[in-house]
Amino acid sequence: MTEMSQPRAPRRFRFERHASTLLLLAAIALYVILLLALGQARFLTLDNLVAILGRSITLGITAIGQTFAILVASIDLSVASVISAAAVVTSVMMNGDPAMMVPAIGAVLALGAAIGLVNGLVITKLEVNPLIATLGMSLIIQGVLSYYYNNFAGNVPVEFQIFAYGAWGIVPYSLLFMFALAGLAWFVLRFTRFGSDIYSVGGNKDAARLAGIKTARVVIGAHVICSLCAAIAGIYLASRLRSGAPWIGAEGVYDLESIAVVVIGGTVLAGGRGGIWGTMAGVIIFSLIDSIFNVAGVDAFVKQVLRGIIIVAAVAFYAARSQRPVA
Amino acid sequence: MTEQSLPRPETRKRRLPQINPVYVLVVALILAIIVMNPAFGEPTGYMNFLKRVAALAILSAGALYVIVSGGFDLSVGSIMTLTVIGSSMLASNDPNSTYWIIPLMLGIGLVIGLVNGLVVSYLKVPSLIATLGMMITLNGVAFMWSGGAPRGYLPDTFRFFGRYNITDVPLIGILPIAVICLVVFGAILSWGMHRTNFGRMLHAVGDNPQAARLAGVPVQRVRISAFIVSALTAVLAGIILGGRAGVSVNIGSGFELQAITAAVIGGAQLLGGRGSVPAAIAGALALEAIFTLLNLLGLAQPVRLVVQGLILIGAVAFATYQRKRSGR
Numbered sequence: 225m226t227e228m229s230q231p232r233a234p235r236r237f238r239f240e241r242h243a244s245t246l247l248l249l250a251a252i253a254l255y256v257i258l259l260l261a262l263g264q265a266r267f268l269t270l271d272n273l274v275a276i277l278g279r280s281i282t283l284g285i286t287a288i289g290q291t292f293a294i295l296v297a298s299i300d301l302s303v304a305s306v307i308s309a310a311a312v313v314t315s316v317m318m319n320g321d322p323a324m325m326v327p328a329i330g331a332v333l334a335l336g337a338a339i340g341l342v343n344g345l346v347i348t349k350l351e352v353n354p355l356i357a358t359l360g361m362s363l364i365i366q367g368v369l370s371y372y373y374n375n376f377a378g379n380v381p382v383e384f385q386i387f388a389y390g391a392w393g394i395v396p397y398s399l400l401f402m403f404a405l406a407g408l409a410w411f412v413l414r415f416t417r418f419g420s421d422i423y424s425v426g427g428n429k430d431a432a433r434l435a436g437i438k439t440a441r442v443v444i445g446a447h448v449i450c451s452l453c454a455a456i457a458g459i460y461l462a463s464r465l466r467s468g469a470p471w472i473g474a475e476g477v478y479d480l481e482s483i484a485v486v487v488i489g490g491t492v493l494a495g496g497r498g499g500i501w502g503t504m505a506g507v508i509i510f511s512l513i514d515s516i517f518n519v520a521g522v523d524a525f526v527k528q529v530l531r532g533i534i535i536v537a538a539v540a541f542y543a544a545r546s547q548r549p550v551a
Numbered sequence: 552m553t554e555q556s557l558p559r560p561e562t563r564k565r566r567l568p569q570i571n572p573v574y575v576l577v578v579a580l581i582l583a584i585i586v587m588n589p590a591f592g593e594p595t596g597y598m599n600f601l602k603r604v605a606a607l608a609i610l611s612a613g614a615l616y617v618i619v620s621g622g623f624d625l626s627v628g629s630i631m632t633l634t635v636i637g638s639s640m641l642a643s644n645d646p647n648s649t650y651w652i653i654p655l656m657l658g659i660g661l662v663i664g665l666v667n668g669l670v671v672s673y674l675k676v677p678s679l680i681a682t683l684g685m686m687i688t689l690n691g692v693a694f695m696w697s698g699g700a701p702r703g704y705l706p707d708t709f710r711f712f713g714r715y716n717i718t719d720v721p722l723i724g725i726l727p728i729a730v731i732c733l734v735v736f737g738a739i740l741s742w743g744m745h746r747t748n749f750g751r752m753l754h755a756v757g758d759n760p761q762a763a764r765l766a767g768v769p770v771q772r773v774r775i776s777a778f779i780v781s782a783l784t785a786v787l788a789g790i791i792l793g794g795r796a797g798v799s800v801n802i803g804s805g806f807e808l809q810a811i812t813a814a815v816i817g818g819a820q821l822l823g824g825r826g827s828v829p830a831a832i833a834g835a836l837a838l839e840a841i842f843t844l845l846n847l848l849g850l851a852q853p854v855r856l857v858v859q860g861l862i863l864i865g866a867v868a869f870a871t872y873q874r875k876r877s878g879r
Contacts, residue, residue: 299679346864346868350864350867350868350871350872351868351871351875352864352867352868352871353821353822353867355623355821356815356821356863356864356867357864357867359808359860359863360859360860360861360862360863360864361860361864362860363856363857363859363860363863364856364857364860364861366853366856367853367854367855367856367857367858367859367860368853368857369853370852370853370856371851371853371854371857480683483679483680483683484680484683484684487677487680493677493679493680494677523695524694525691525692525694525695525699526691526695527691528687528688528690528691528694529687529688529691529692529695530691531687531688531691532683532684532685532686532687532688532689532691533684533688535680535683535684535687536670536674536676536680536681536684536685539676539677539680539681540670540674540675540676543674543675543676543677544673544674544675544676545675
């Protein structure tokens, strides 16, 4: 962050900052080489690229929020349950009625904000470790949700499915929306006071407090944003699946995958360093890996094994150079 | 670091001897169960309860090693799955196979723990991510090994540890082998954590890795050993659970979080430096007792989740509150 403020510092290549770009380029190169080697160059089209990106919109939106949580040295394991809850509430409230679209979206966003607020308050005021606080919250939401619903409930009107299925030319609205959201998040982190407070609090909480930043508010704000993004991801998923079920978040493993994506994107789990574009690179890397597996025809179980290894290897790729001890 | 090593005369005078609230919780819960279901007070009742909790209790005691050293181990559930699936695939219904399968599984556990530890210590991957990757990988391996649907079953010699009861024991009537395992491994893990140099170094590393390193603690080796202990206990827990519950493809899933929950209810501090093995075992007992109680009350699975969540947050909030009040 402070590269500009140190004019005398030699401009050496900062490996950590570019690691996610390098990984992204490597993934793209691997994909292209594989397609050429298998003689399937017909997949090298813009349509296919858009299709690849379109598969990871839920993960992408969730990961944007997770970036905020991790940047303040917190973490949010409740996103998967929030996605399920948001999807179910969306489809149950709309129940095929186009007139209920706006109230339903409003209610879901309010629900997301409330969950984030509670997460933030428990973490800052009760001083519960964020991992435990959000894990507990996740169990509570999941319990409440599966108490009332045990299958797909409600359905969304056709008008609302435009969010997931509509497209501008070949680019789906949802993809544009994800990048718009990422742009907004980047703007907040880069140009607003709240954004710089997030980096300060994540970098060193005590120092931030001594510098006059209300650290609790920043952490709460980050959690509200995180849960809001998860709620939006749930709304998107309801639109895509045409209905919501209480297990769709857990099934997508969005909690752990969003964390993995953020970390692969170069945001440090200890907080204070990283950014949105790294996360977006991480999301694209994930969907490219999936496509590579599909093209290469890898067995589903082998795919899972490789996925686990790749997550660790990708993080190790730049974490190994770090001098700091890790938790 | 531990309460014993820092005598504080001024607080001693004012208060009763400090007792970990988890023990009070366990006693209260068990009394509540007995009130609701007097059969629980009989030896068969509580012995079956202990038998049911043995796997989780051993697992939490092992998971505590990693927690005290300042990390997380999310891979233990998948190690349990791998142990059960792998054993059933290898055994191919041959009773004599148990004698080489169990050492082999422990060997696999050792390697997994070693890899976890090496990745965390030398590749500097945060343990959350490293063990998450290991979890995904091992679940995939277990699926690959079984081809998606496990064939074969575990021979009785293997299920001995989880299923068999010694009958006609004076005083208590039945004594499940799983309970003996729980006592033996609980004692060993407790000794390792609280009576050895290794245990002290573990606390030191979790409390402040920099200080520990400067004080001459081999930080990397201690952390790697913690992951190995955790993986080995996961294998043991898998053997006991497989013996009790039989073979299924996702038998171990969810255990990693339950083990962390149990350790936390037992007062362990996440990110290291504080924790007690007997209290973690008591935490596992408390968790299982709560589930038993909810079953007795006729509450459905979803309610169990809500209660587990509330207890998790409540236990940590309470521990933090106590720590703040005592000024540490």
